Amino acid sequence: MATSTPLPPPGATAPPGRRARRSTLLHRLDLRAAPYAFIAPFFVVFAAFSFYPLIYTCWISLHHVELSTLNLMEWVGFDNYTALWNDDRFWNALRNTFTIGVISTVPQLLMALGLAHLLNYRLRGSAFFRVAALTPYATSVGAAALVFTMLFERDFGMINWFLSLFGVDHIDWESNKWAAQSAISSIVIWRWTGYNALLYLAAMQAIPLERYEAAAIDGASRWQQFLKVTIPGIRSTIVFTIVLSTIGATQLFGEPLIFGQGPNGITGGADNQYQTLGLLLYEEGWKNYQMGRAATVAWAMFLLLILLFLVQRVLRRLLSRTS
């Protein structure tokens, strides 16, 4: 590309003919406009498939619209938002999203850290273990959730059978709030631990060996090395995985939907005991067919993520100031 050729200096010797002027114009256009042309495809796609839906969703959320009569939109202003604010189901879903998020993210990241630490040792067949750690991530949500749902089945599930060997009574995993939330979390943990472990592993391998040697010479034990060298060395990766998991937890949808099986999946249990924000959106849109209210939930989730993003920015700034 000619984009890197410098412009001829002003007042150059060439006669300012019409043709020359035209070629400089083209040349300048090439310089100025070409970069925009190159990045345009992304923005066109973004505008068509992200920005436009976002704005249109906002427009819908200000109306009363039913799926069967999408052409009849009744303007209601911010009524949907105030109704959502006063709706117990929204706060319940928010709480569930938060608790399931915590139950799934915290153990998941801790386990990933431990797993990465182990994989970081020199061990035979390390490539195999690393690939194995990633396999759950490659499984589809549907397949994983379906298998786990069968394992957690009340009457004939494997987990209840196993527990019964120790005299534990059949647990109704689906109806019991905390049992259901832990069961759903276990699906998330199973799928994402290996993925996070590999991210940590990559970061750990970037830590220079000399630091460990220096620490060892100073008499630091393995555990102290882990705490004082490894963890600070991968801090930015840890923050990254926390951000990623938080976004994932906020949008949690497929696992509880499949776990509930049928109508209960959509409502997140008979008493909405594991209904997440994603499921509430789905219930409003595809069970009640109220598109306006569904769009409102979608925007509430979007705003929530922006809020989380800001909090995370502030936290990171505080963290980097302390280091």
Add this chain to the structure above:
Amino acid sequence: MGTARRTLRNRIIATVAAAAALGLVAGCGGSSSGTGGGKKDGKTVITMGLFGVMGFKETGLLERYMKEHPDVQIKTDVAGDEQTYYTALQTHLAAGSGLKDIQGIEIGRAKELVDTQADKFVDLAKVPGTDHFLPWKQGQVTTGDGKVIGLGTDIGPLAVCYRKDLFKAAGLPTDRDEVGKLWAGDWKKYVDVGKDFKAHNKDPKVAYVDSASALFNAMVYGNPEQFYNEKGDLIYKTSPAVRAAWNLSTQAATTGLTAKLRQFQPGWDPGLANSTFATTVCPAWMLAHITEKAGPANSGKWDVAKAPRNANWGGSFLGVTEASPVKEEAKKLVAWLTAPAQQEFLFKKLGNFPSSQKALASPAVQDATSDYFSGAPIGRIFSEAARQIPDHQVLGRKDGTIKDIFGQGLQQVESQHTAPDKAWADTDERIQKAVG
């Protein structure tokens, strides 16, 4: 200058439109041209959108039609789950694209379509040879001004399916006529038999009935007015019938008569196979499901007795869309598929009970028995039941959704030990939100 700019703008719009159209074609596999049906190379292509097991494709009826009409080609698109199907149908109706020439309509959605989308369907009132249906069946898809938007396929008269071996173990009679007499006339007696069963049944793993919501549905569907009244107002709150159904099913739930299963959800099938409940309220179309899921190991253990009171649970229609380019051919196909002979055939093959009076009266239906259900005369039992279904049933726009929400409330009582009054309040609140 103005025109130049306009042509440029037109050109841009045309390009964008072409690109979009290209995208649509690629995305929807060419279905952007109307319904996908039409006339091609002298052949008439008819497309059908169906759900669940309606039987037309599964039993080879469509193939037979194509053989008899070599110039017709039928393409089907079957969704397993009715809710998924209906969501797609609503989107297609609203967008005016993606519809098929023929669309299946479930009874829970009939009222909503009649009220809001009747102009998108062809009037089938004057199709020749379609005066054989039960009057109430056609009434469910007839608009105020007499337009018929669908022809009936099957109906859902009720019976009670029960396990003879488990009844015997609990010291109850096993003969189907005697069992029917135990609870004849009143669902309360059905629950009383359950209490008796529970008192004498020795296996703690066996419950009397699979789910409380099945009992609730059976009771509610037996009334001319269910969740709505004639004017379209919600009456579930004040309706004595709904209240009675709620009270009796919560009573069954709180006294431990139910297996706390959810019908048609995964836990239910192993329950059938492993015999964790002794009775279930069964509409005619459920027999095929029980036969398949309870499996050959339980063949001859099940039997069918008359239900205490009758009701219609389920059933479907076939409608022709106004967008179809082959309306006449599609009408002919719908009339053929719902004709008495085909309804008899489907009943024999699958147990889908005819909505045609003529088929109902035919010996093929009347004399039908089921080997799996101990040779029960299912033709006689269900056609007697069909005669007791109220002639006039008021359907409501959100019947399907409301039924699901009541089921949810009953589950709270059944599995989460919520007090029935609290569960009723929750249910009421949810319904208000769902219909609002």
